[in-house]
Amino acid sequence: MxxxxxxxxxxxxxxxxxxxxxxxxxxxxxxxxxxxxxxxxxxxxxxxxxxxxxxxxxxxxxxxxxxxxxxxxxxxxxxxxxxxxxxxxxxxxxxSKKYTTTGQLGRATDTLDMSGTVTQEKPYDHICREDVEKVLETFTGDILQVPPLFSALKKNGKRLSCLVREGAAVEAKAARPVVVYKLALTDFQPPLFTVALSSCACVKELIRTKQxxxxxxxxxxxxxxxxxxxxxxxxxxxxxxxxxxxxxxxxxxxxxxxxxx
Structure with a gap:
């Protein structure tokens, strides 16, 4: 055969x-x-x-x-x-994990990123590079972080983001300790930036670069x-x-x- x-x-x-x-x-x-x-x-x-x-x-x-x-x-x-x-x-x-994040000043959304509905718009002309770098310092080290409702965290086996989109009443999770080892401003070209300041903002791009x-x-x-x-x-x-x-x-x-x- x-x-x-x-x-x-x-x-x-x-x-x-x-x-x-x-x-x-x-x-x-x-x-x-x-x-x-x-x-x-x-x-x-x-x-x-x-x-x-x-x-x-x-x-x-x-x-x-x-x-x-x-x-x-x-x-x-x-x-x-x-x-x-x-x-x-x-x-x-x-x-530990590393991310590269691009944010957009002057605009806030209900999901905190570009996929959501715009909830607020504010001027951002007063913000300079030094302002960003000062704020970065407050987000480093051992901090308490409140997880956003639009996230992969789950309640009763279902993602919070799905529950919110379905109109369900969802309470914010309690703040939890996280460690931010380093934050660096690699580029500043308003309205694009890396973290929020005394304006309103949302995440334009989020890329995980290390896990x-x-x-x-x-x-x-x-x-x-x-x-x-x-x-x-x-x-x-x-x-x-x-x-x-x-x-x-x-x-x-x-x-x-x-x-x-």
């Missing part, structure tokens, strides 16, 4: 895909949720490998997950775990490279960051076990 030329290719790709384990960075585009981004990635990989998705006793064809939500109005680095790498994703949530040991660079896979081979290559170049995450996770598990022993 002879096999057809190329008949083994789908099987080889399926085997290759299901053997992948680890963490790798992708670029989440603007205008799509992190969950949708992950579903798109997963669908592409399963289609390339000739596999169908199924759920049987909570066991998926391909285990894949991400290590920290980016809102639909944000873009940038999203750390993805594949196979056993999904067990390391918890460590990504505890690492844990991963940074937004050439290794970050954009949509045109969401395929089995590019992910396999990315996993090889990301072995060290993945190992760091794994060690951090193991240490946390050891501490938790000791506390409950």
């Amino acid at each position: 002879t096999s057809q030329p190329g008949a083994a290719m789908p099987a080889q790709k399926a085997s290759r895909l299901l053997s992948l384990n680890g963490l790798f960075p992708i670029y989440k585009p603007l205008g799509i949720t992190s969950a949708q981004t992950l579903n798109d990635l997963k669908s592409r990989l399963l289609k390339e490998a000739g596999l169908k998705e199924f759920m049987k006793r909570k066991k998926q064809t391909l285990k894949i997950g991400h290590g920290g939500t980016l809102d639909i109005t944000a873009s940038g680095l999203l750390v993805v775990g594949i196979g056993n790498g999904t067990k390391m994703l918890g460590a990504m949530l505890t690492g 844990g040991p991963f940074t937004l660079d050439d290794r970050t896979l954009r949509e045109e490279r969401w395929d089995i081979e590019h992910i396999a290559q990315a996993l090889q170049t990301c072995i060290q960051p993945a190992e760091q995450a794994c060690k951090r996770l193991k240490t946390e598990e050891d501490v938790a076990a000791a506390e409950h022993s």
Whole structure:
């Protein structure tokens, strides 16, 4: 019995895909949720490998997950775990993050970004670069931050942003401690700026550039490279960051076990 030329290719790709384990960075585009981004990635990989998705006793064809939500109005680095790498994703949530933010002076919206309805407009001609830099200082260090209602935080399993858009009465979450290590004004061209001042403003652009040991660079896979081979290559170049995450996770598990022993 002879096999057809190329008949083994789908099987080889399926085997290759299901053997992948680890963490790798992708670029989440603007205008799509992190969950949708992950579903798109997963669908592409399963289609390339000739596999169908199924759920049987909570066991998926391909285990894949991400290590920290980016809102639909944000873009940038999203750390993805594949196979056993999904067990390391918890460590990504505890690492530091970096963002590049562009704001627009003179305009406030109900969502705090450009997707919302304008609620206020004020002049901003009196604001100079030095004003921005002074305000930056007040937002650094250990501070209390009140999470915005339009965010990925959840109430009873549903996102606050979805509840607000549905017209539900939603109370603001209590302020929580956060650490801002550094804020820097990299460009000032009014009305564009990086933080709010004594005017009104909204976020024009938000890009995540770092999460844990991963940074937004050439290794970050954009949509045109969401395929089995590019992910396999990315996993090889990301072995060290993945190992760091794994060690951090193991240490946390050891501490938790000791506390409950």
